[in-house]
Amino acid sequence: GQSLEQPSEVTAVEGAIVQINCTYQTSGFYGLSWYQQHDGGAPTFLSYNALDGLEETGRFSSFLSRSDSYGYLLLQELQMKDSASYFCALNSGGYQKVTFGIGTKLQVIP
Amino acid sequence: DGGITQSPKYLFRKEGQNVTLSCEQNLNHDAMYWYRQDPGQGLRLIYYSQIVNDFQKGDIAEGYSVSREKKESFPLTVTSAQKNPTAFYLCASLNRGLWTFGSGTRLTVV
Numbered sequence: 001g002q003s004l005e006q007p008s009e010v011t012a013v014e015g016a017i018v019q020i021n022c023t024y025q026t027s028g029f030y031g032l033s034w035y036q037q038h039d040g041g042a043p044t045f046l047s048y049n050a051l052d053g054l055e056e057t058g059r060f061s062s063f064l065s066r067s068d069s070y071g072y073l074l075l076q077e078l079q080m081k082d083s084a085s086y087f088c089a090l091n092s093g094g095y096q097k098v099t100f101g102i103g104t105k106l107q108v109i110p
Numbered sequence: 111d112g113g114i115t116q117s118p119k120y121l122f123r124k125e126g127q128n129v130t131l132s133c134e135q136n137l138n139h140d141a142m143y144w145y146r147q148d149p150g151q152g153l154r155l156i157y158y159s160q161i162v163n164d165f166q167k168g169d170i171a172e173g174y175s176v177s178r179e180k181k182e183s184f185p186l187t188v189t190s191a192q193k194n195p196t197a198f199y200l201c202a203s204l205n206r207g208l209w210t211f212g213s214g215t216r217l218t219v220v
Contacts, residue, residue: 004152031207042114042200042211050207087152091207098204100145100153 002026002092004101011107012078020073020104022088030091032071034062037103038084046086047073075106083108112137116201116212123188123195123219131186131215133201141204142184146170146197147214153200159184188217195219 003025012018022032031050035043047055049064049071061074073086087103114135123129135142141160145153155168159178173192178184188195196219201212 008150033208035209035211040198040214040216042213043209044211045208048208089209098155102150102152 002090002099004088004090004099006088006101006104008102009105009107011109012075014078014080014108014110016078017074017076018078018106020075020086020106022071022073022101024069024071024088024090024099026069026090026092026099028093029066030093032062032064033089033091034060034073035087035089036084037087043087078108080108080110082106114201114203114210114212116199116215118215119213121215121217123217125219126190128187128189129217131188131199131201131217133184133186133212134182135184135201135203135210136182137203137205137210138181139203139205139210140181142178143202143204144168144174144176144184144186145200145202147200148197156186156199 006022033048034046036046037043046060047062049062054063059076064071085103085105088101090099117132143158144156147153154170156174157176159165162181165176165178175187199215203210
């Protein structure tokens with residue numbers, strides 16, 4: 001089967017940088033994606049890695065190491081509006097083989 | 111703008127009643143999904159459909175039913191057989207490995 005682990009909560013200061021880790025176990029790998037979800041809202045796509053390395057999209061970057069079964073989401077220049085839950089999603093192949101992490105609740109403090 | 115529309119946003123159900131959650135998309139995506147989200151847990155797959163008139167059970171299909179008569183529509187019925195239906199329900203589509211989510215329906219059993 002597939003499994004994902006990510007921290008349940010992270011607190012960071014406005015203007016700082018925060019890294020949210022995601023480790024996974026899977027027998028097949030197609031890609032790892034990241035989503036942001038504000039309370040009561042829809043998850044929105046942030047970033048996707050199919051290959052090793054860093055993907056940068058504005059203030060958000062995502063990194064993947066397939067040999068370590070590990071990825072992270074990096075948020076720079078944190079803003080108060082970045083307070084939300086962030087979850088990683090593992091695509092291990094096929095329409096039904098997608099596993100979502102439990103989500104990391106990020107609290108940005110002044 | 112293309113997207114997924116879920117309605118209603120909030121739904122209250124009496125025990126023993128069936129309720130249907132609406133999900134409509136104008137993205138022309140083939141694959142549609144229903145997920146359930148509970149606090150402290152990742153998204154759990156209820157049902158998914160890859161094409162019209164075809165759908166498959168996910169990990170927690172018991173007590174739920176779906177239909178896919180049109181590409182644009184994928185309604186979910188929560189039946190009285192679902193023992194713990196209070197949750198946040200998300201409809202999503204998948205295209206080229208990336209997810210688009212609806213804004214969710216929060217169902218509460220009273």
